[in-house]
Amino acid sequence: MQWGLGLHSVNPIDTHDLPVADCLPAILEGVSASKPVVLKAPPGAGKTTLVPLALMQSGAAIEGQILLIQPRRLAARAAAIRLSEIVGSPLGQTVGYHVRFDRRACADTQILVLTTGMLLRRLTDDPLLESVGCVILDEFHERSLELDLSLGMIERVRTTLRPELKLVVMSATLDAEPLVKFFAQSDLAAVAVESQGREYPVDVQYAPSLAQQPIDERVIDVLPRILRQTRGHVLVFLPGVGEIRRVHRAIERHAFASECLVCELYGEMSSSDQDAVVRVSNKRKVILSTNVAETSVTIPGVTAVIDSGMARVMTFRPQVGMPRLTLQPISQASAEQRAGRAGRTEPGICVRLWPQAAHRSRRENDCPEIEQADFSSAALLLAAWGERDTFAFPWLTPPSRQSVEQAARLLLRMDAINEGVYLTSIGKRMSKLPLHPRIARFMIAAEDSNVPMQDAAIAAALLSERSPLANRSATRDLIDQIDAMKRFIDGDKRGDLLVSAAKQVSRVAKQLLRTMRKKDTGKATPTALSKAFLAAYPDRVTKRREASSGKGVMVGGRGVEFQGQNGVSDLCVCMDVDDKGTDAIARIALPIEPSWLCEHLMKRADQHVYDPSREAVIARRREYYDDLLLNESPIQCEPSEAVAALLYEAIYPKRMELIGAANREAFEFFVRSNLLARWMPDLDLPRLDDEAADQVLRDFCQTRTSINQLRSAPWLAIFKSKFDYGQLQQFERFAPQRLTVPSGNSIRIEYSDSSPPSIAVRIQELFGWTRTPTIAGGKVAIQLHLLGPNHRPQQITDDLESFWKNTYVSVRKDLRRRYPKHHWPEDPLSAKATHNGLKPKGP
Template identity: 60%
Template sequence: MLGDERWDLDLHESAARSVLNPHDPGSEDLPVAGVLPAILQAVGKSAPVILKAPPGAGKTSLVPISLLQAGLVADGQLVLVQPRRLAARGAARRIAHLTGSKLGQQVGYQVRFDRCASPQTKLLVVTPGILLRRLAEDPLLENVGCVILDEFHERSLELDLTLGMIDRIRSTLRPELNLIIMSATLDPAPLLKFLRSSSVPPISVECQGRSFPVNVHYTPSRSRQPIEQSVVETLPDALDQTSGDVLVFLPGVGEIKRVHQRIDSQGIASDFQVDELYGDLSAESQDAVLAPSEHRKIVLATNVAETSVTIPGVTAVIDTGWARVMTFNAAVGMPSLRMQPISQASAEQRAGRAGRTAPGAAWRLWPKPSHAARPKHDLPEIQRADFSAAAMMLAAWGERDPFDFPWLTPPAVESVARAKQLLSWLGAIDSADKLTAIGSRMLRLPVHPRVARFLIAAEDLQVAEDAAIAAALLTERTPFVSGNVPSDLASQVETLQQFFQRKPVANLLVAATKNIQRVADQLLRILASSRSGAGSEDRGDVAPIALGEKEERLRRSLLLAYPDRVAKRRSRDSDKGLMVGGRGVRMIAANRIGASELFVCIDVDDKGTDAVVRMAAPIERDWLSQDWMQSVDEPFYDPTRQAVIARRRDYFHDLILTESPLECKPSPAVAEQLATFARPMLWEWMNDNQRSAIAFVTRVRFVAHWMPEADLPRLDDDAIDDVLVQLCQSRTTIRSLQTAPWLEHLKSRFDYPALQRIDKHAPERLIVPSGNAIRIEYQEGKPPIMAVRLQELFGWGETPRIAAGKVPIQLHLLGPNGRPQQISEDLASFWKHTYANVRKDLRRRYPKHHWPEDPLIAQATRNGLKPR
């Protein structure tokens, strides 16, 4: 036990002991029993408690029971928060059994679409979403005396949001509201730091588990075969080497069904009972899985069996190492379940399930060397999940800035921005980020904000019943047999309606179909309740609507729920399109959108270059909200024409709907486009078309380098770019830019005295003894060069120098053939030591040219011939 205060535990030992002998004598031996006095003592002083106890220690059942029997929440309800529906129902049943009460009386539960409680309920087990919606209506939880956040290590976004709101309530108006945080693998240090502002310091309590050794096996190498094949190949070893039940962890329901089918078809476990365990199981099916059996069992489970429920009798675990995790996909703007490797901590949790009651064994279907490469812990959901529902909840609480909210782990800035953008598009918040009337109704619907908006829109269009079925299809497990799923949502709804009307329908999974019906009915009731709560009038009887009209109204409603997933075909008959946001999409062949150019992407798999659209709905352009439409005259660069051209484009958000050509006239926007595409090739074509301008630039830079005292304005690349932008203001083509008066614009950056200094210290030409003005070539990083006929320099005794005499000109002395015969920066030395040999050679080859013996007194000639 950690904390700033030494607790007097004796005061509460008798209260703790009263819990240990209810209707389950074995509860006395549960490890958490030893720390109950410390917990009761802390709660009695309103100190937050952080309890770390391994799975099977009894924390979920004994801690809330001890609080009730000690009378520490006599004036209010105790709310136990479980992150999963299956675990919440199971915990409520277990606690009711231990207290000898009927479920729904003193002990009850409430999860999405399922409530078993009464006004007499003192201990209510809920999922985080239920408590969050209760907080939206009762921000102070006035009838609650204690909140227990169980399995907090799962760190769902809803759990983090709940913790922040409870902390806000405790630190402002209700410091007496008790808080207990429980987990199997939690590091208490961050929570102790987070809760340190409490009026009474938090304490951390830890109890040791009661477990047996587990022998862990790894596969020798990574297998490329399907998961279900690896499982059935491992099962015989697990059954032969252990004597208890076998728990198999699989990523999802699909894998569970396929493994079950293989076990049955191959006769691997004919003498064993094979059970399935996943979140959508009915309460009865859940009870059957968790109940003891006369036969050895093989339990095929998702990660709900990792920590949330206890399965007695398990001595073998087969771990595939995978889980489906809810992750926000920014590319398609929706959360989706993605299969990913589990963390090392999760693997330890899973293996530990084999050592609860006896020594056990665990088979990990991955190589041992790769285990270290797995992340040590799972990433908190707030760092990977869609934030839109949380942002809507914060708006309901009046939290204007999500970053001012007390977060254990703050959300990413981009996640908050995306969430606010989506809620604005859905009409849930206004420009001040306040919840709108539509947003208030959306908040009461226990579905994603998109689906909530869809339901409200469909109700306005009088197709709420069809929409409720569609919403259930979008949020629940599919009721259709794999390979027989109707291609569009409207067809799926119609098929299910036929089943609900007791018409013969094939290829449906009965249990999943009944779940769809139950969820749809619940959504309809909540939708009606939210309408009456908002003060809307009863709509009365609705006239029958034709099937085609119903489909159109559903598609209109879907558009309001997915405005950022509108897509447009790339061409008339193409299966490819472009979605709002710029993501490329490709429709599967089964999508029925006909010849429609526009469609809404409902179910998207973001894999590969183009996202695959598994379900889409055709829409019409005149359905699009004018609030997000705009017509823009846009210039853009055409590389074929090497020119900026203009188009008039009609946009929905950033999706181009139509475009038509326009006359392109010079403008700042055109100039920006032209300059952008001219920059990479600027020096190349200036060397071809603007040699005088290039020469001027190099002369200026020469003077600036050798004579900084000349104090010339800079003519660096930024200055050149300024001239480029200036010239682009009145032009639209690269050709017109190439022939523009670059030299004049460059010189205009200098006043007359500066130009004189440039001409003086870096002259463009130099007059030689022959009378010719010879061009000087300047290159950055090289000496200035003057290529001149040898005969034109007769009479010059020294090498000419520029830049106030600091820099000699490199002379390229040309023969009659125009080729350099000698390169020299010391003309006097050339005349004295080298000229005689050069004269001898050239006089023989070019006898008509002037080759005097003494070049210092000879007459210079322009053409190189002998003077007349």
């Protein structure tokens, strides 16, 4: 018996055995009318095979090449091989493919299978896809960010410049309604087509008792029973290559391994190894696969599935500022897809290695990657494509404003774009590398700094992948880690490296070397590496808080603790940061020099603050890298708008006290002018109210930096300048500053907003006055504070006549006894006033 359906050269195409064949007329009709077509068909229905071939054979008004887009390299190669064998032409002729590091196509290729990454790169090089007649986006239900970008870019081209460009979107599980609404924004409504597929029942079982065991033990516990109960291939879904290898080794230790052929299937395999997995075999296969076999690759003859329930998903890791594969439980929808692989040709079995209760708590569907992904790669690609406004781009699911703004800030800091969102020369070089922007910027900077490419590739891989250190808490110098990885690559497996993690770092480093197309030898210097990493991590520059301190502050204000790196210099760049607790933990940090910092991120700012102890505004010159304070030094404070605002704010609550303390005459003049304007409005004199004083204060602040300077300002002169000569004469006449009393002394009149004008005068100085003196043309009486010889008030009155008549007698009696040398006449109205209060001398 042969396990599998086999591949046969068929020309013309026999479409009757595949369920999607029934949908072809509707698809061709929609494409011929230049309407976007949305096809929903389950895995195995034949959409990847039949749709591009039917479009090629029918014509469907397609002028140009048909691009079939696959999210994964493995699926792209497999689809191209399958299509070329059906067509009956060598691979690379009628049907070809183009994936990263591998291209087989020619000028006559009619169907070209691309990964999403290659499509996006082609769109940046050829924005109009001028030689393309139709684009088919397959497996769109995966909703990767690259797929969303591809959809938006093609829709922009199709609706603006190339309405004849055909578009088909194919999905296994995605709800078609959002896509139909998306296309409804253009003139032609989309055609939605659904194929029911052909599936046999699958007995889904759970293994709750195995949930806590290591994954290889769980698979080994279930696999023998599955082999006994079924007769087809067994497909085992595992999270990644490491788990595949462990399970493979575990199977080989058991007797039942001789009954089957154990195969591995994952995206990084060579094309020949991948082809062997789907090739017809006379022996049962146990296929250990990542999630590439979930929908992207159909393996004939599978009747049983063992599902670990886990997958490695690309998620943004704040620790390293880049996406990284993380282990996550799959959704219920993905679990259903995996189970369905067992029911393509006959009834099957699926064993889920987790409890049924836990299954119900899993999320129903996978979220679009755009909702949680790092947006910097997309932002760089859109800038290279010429998109200036990310939010005007036709998104099926728009990115968050925060993710877009964070990406733009990072690209600006890396000098990849300018403020107008145009690529710089560095940005253009970065956009040509199929790498995350940080890695691209690092590799370019390393190349420019003559860092050996092998060392640079290993350094970048150490950051982008799981640490190979057996003891991560014992953080080692990056140079030491590079040297350890070079020994590992050369075959020395001794040391404290985790073999599986080190192998992954080695694989990524080799890919980076292939990308750069440059290999050199030598040893990287710490200085050159630090400069290169600074270019890639401009947002991770950190300044030590204090000398010999194990803590620092990073761009953005985040606190950082240097784990095991007390020797780090005062300024460093942190690449691997564990953002937990109050302060982030920096696991990898390299020293840098201030002179290395990018000039376009450096800024100098003079800061002014009011110092209450000095009663003055002081100035400091601050040097920043981005928002990180590097240096601060005192400078001479000069008057300015900013200084005036600070000084005014500091003095405003006590501005009247300032005027009074600075110049008593000025303050009295201010108060007198207010009172006179109130008492005699008919004079129409200028009024020095609070608003006027406030304006004078503001004007003085413009040319001063301290309160002491304000105190010495010419307040009185400014106040008087508001009056002309005649008005000043009236002012002094009706609100005099002093009053001459009978003794001949000139006594200062005290003016106040809250009490009557007053003078403090000894009783003896008023002898001979019969009535209370007045001002303001007789409208306002002066309040008299009558003092005794001890200069204390004996009486306060605004009725002098009443005082002489009713109170003086008793006051005289008391004071005459206490102060006999002073003059106390019985008749004060006829007595002569004395300026010192003593009895007059003479006969």
